[in-house]
Amino acid sequence: SQQGEEDPQALSIQEGENATMNCSYKTSINNLQWYRQNSGRGLVHLILIRSNEREKHSGRLRVTLDTSKKSSSLLITASRAADTASYFCATDADRTDKLIFGTGTRLQVFP
Amino acid sequence: GAGVSQSPRYKVAKRGQDVALRCDPISGHVSLFWYQQALGQGPEFLTYFQNEAQLDKSGLPSDRFFAERPEGSVSTLKIQRTQQEDSAVYLCASSLGGARDYGYTFGSGTRLTVV
Numbered sequence: 001s002q003q004g005e006e007d008p009q010a011l012s013i014q015e016g017e018n019a020t021m022n023c024s025y026k027t028s029i030n031n032l033q034w035y036r037q038n039s040g041r042g043l044v045h046l047i048l049i050r051s052n053e054r055e056k057h058s059g060r061l062r063v064t065l066d067t068s069k070k071s072s073s074l075l076i077t078a079s080r081a082a083d084t085a086s087y088f089c090a091t092d093a094d095r096t097d098k099l100i101f102g103t104g105t106r107l108q109v110f111p
Numbered sequence: 112g113a114g115v116s117q118s119p120r121y122k123v124a125k126r127g128q129d130v131a132l133r134c135d136p137i138s139g140h141v142s143l144f145w146y147q148q149a150l151g152q153g154p155e156f157l158t159y160f161q162n163e164a165q166l167d168k169s170g171l172p173s174d175r176f177f178a179e180r181p182e183g184s185v186s187t188l189k190i191q192r193t194q195q196e197d198s199a200v201y202l203c204a205s206s207l208g209g210a211r212d213y214g215y216t217f218g219s220g221t222r223l224t225v226v
Contacts, residue, residue: 042115097159099156
């Protein structure tokens with residue numbers, strides 16, 4: 001079963017615009033991670049935010065975490081065509097070493 | 112190697128055939144995870160190892176699925192008597208430690224098609 005659900009399921013924007021994706025999860029967590037998956041490829045780790053952090057930045061990525069609402073958001077600023085991919089949030093459900101992934105947001109960035 | 116290597120990249124199996132999928136993790140990575148990803152869905156957890164010990168196999172869909180990592184390095188996921196519903200991408204990931212502190216490094220996956 002999926003722990004998280006991403007919203008929206010699909011997002012289409014023009015190059016240069018910002019893209020925001022949201023993730024909701026169900027159980028308490030130790031950390032939340034975001035991954036990107038290009039078509040037909042494996043997932044690539046983007047950023048990890050711990051449960052005691054509220055915001056984290058990495059390059060053009062900004063992640064927020066609200067544990068009271070059990071939700072996170074991923075913002076990609078100044079998007080590029082190369083950002084076209086599916087994005088997944090993942091949590092360490094049950095505080096174990098395994099990750100449980102959400103359903104993903106498919107992002108399309110048009111040149 | 113520099114990354115997680117999975118083979119074969121693609122596998123077509125006739126229904127009822129047994130298949131074996133291989134994962135070669137990053138050298139020194141203690142944890143190894145197997146996931147199943149259906150088309151348009153997120154990866155679903157199957158099983159994971161810490162060194163050679165299989166700590167959690169709660170995600171294996173049936174007793175036709177079996178995974179091993181005998182020497183704490185390379186892992187094999189075996190599916191016996193394949194069924195059409197087994198068609199999916201099987202992803203392997205490794206991690207230096209647990210998911211709590213480290214992200215996963217994924218391989219490119221094996222796309223299994225059962226006909």
